[in-house]
Amino acid sequence: MKIGCPKEIKPQEFRVGLTPNAAREAVSHGHEVIVETGAGAGSGFTDADYVAAGAHILDTADEIFAICDMIVKVKEPQAVERKMLREGQLLFTYLHLAPDPEQTKDLLASGCTAIAYETVTDDRGGLPLLAPMSEVAGKLAPQVGAWTLQKANGGRGVLLGGVPGVGPAKVVIIGGGVVGTHAARIASGMGADVTVLDMNLGRLRYLDDAFRGEFNTSYASKGNTAELVQTADMVVGAVLIPGAAAPKLVSREQLSTMKPGAALVDVAIDQGGCFETSKPTTHADPIYEVDGIMHYCVANMPGAVARTSTIALGNATMPFMLALADKGWKQACADDPNLLNGLNVHAGQLTYYAVGKALGIDVVSPQLVVK
């Protein structure tokens, strides 16, 4: 199979879909790997590194999309990339379709088959291709939130860890999954007073047990959430219902109950965001203010630490990428129900129920598609 890896074109996205190690592995399985010139530069990989791994280099994304059977990327295809996708071609990348009707329309029109990293599952109910980037974004959240809280950036002027004689900042994390857990570890490591909210009591039990009270836990009822948000210096949005649009858990009215200059860090923005006032921002212009509350809503946070993120993502995607290349997507998905859960689009039809529900589009069963 011809496997293509174009350079990412989303603003300030420095990750790349294939590492030289992944390219080497695919070549050793008998595949041809074609990488766009400079695609790895933002992650510290040169064209020569890919050539040494057995890949070929081409000058433009057009050439790669024209000749490759499978396109491996990081971020959802941008409008110009969507025009290059074609019937029968396989796209393997993050998609986040539920909050993105335009991308969904274009993918359906292209006739391609698209497998979304964020809905591939594992046998323990986890999301193995989302997890590495959630680990990164979770660890970044207190760091970017601390910066947002600085006075010159519009924030409250509060230091997360406090100092002797002045108490620490209060950090409230809504969602105690992968993002939430990593954010809690870092925020409490920075000395903040941290509370994690989740609706899953089993998850709260696990967090309490595993971290031995290093941070507080609270059940995510509307009342508890509203009370904690009022007292918070920083709120991290870290909820997920896989594939679906994020539920809105803090309304615009609630902003007036918060401390002026508090920071909302909406990591769930890639699924539409869990604060009513969230809208996607970029690393170039990451924050904005609504009703005196600072918002940070960058939808590709891991791109900021591209080398760490590219290697972590590549470790996770490699076995799935190889299965897709070795067997073809249909057989690979038929053999592995976890990979089949990644199938979002095939030949003009949606194949993921939560996306169809969010966008009001009919869905065909993925099991029928691979029969």
Ligand SMILES: NC(=O)C1=CN([C@@H]2O[C@H](COP(=O)(O)OP(=O)(O)OC[C@H]3O[C@@H](n4cnc5c(N)ncnc54)[C@H](O)[C@@H]3O)[C@@H](O)[C@H]2O)C=CC1
């Ligand atoms: N902005 C960015 O650059 C990035 C964003 N993300 C996003 O972060 C979000 C979280 O991802 P993960 O932590 O991996 O998901 P996860 O599935 O590990 O955790 C989500 C948690 O949210 C909880 N939850 C669901 N609904 C809730 C509610 N109404 N109230 C309280 N808790 C609720 C679940 O019980 C679960 O524990 C996702 O939208 C993901 O796509 C992930 C990586 C990078």
Ligand SMILES: CC(=O)C(=O)O
């Ligand atoms: C998960 C995601 O959206 C990202 O890593 O950018």
Ligand SMILES: [Mg+2]
């Ligand atoms: Mg994203």
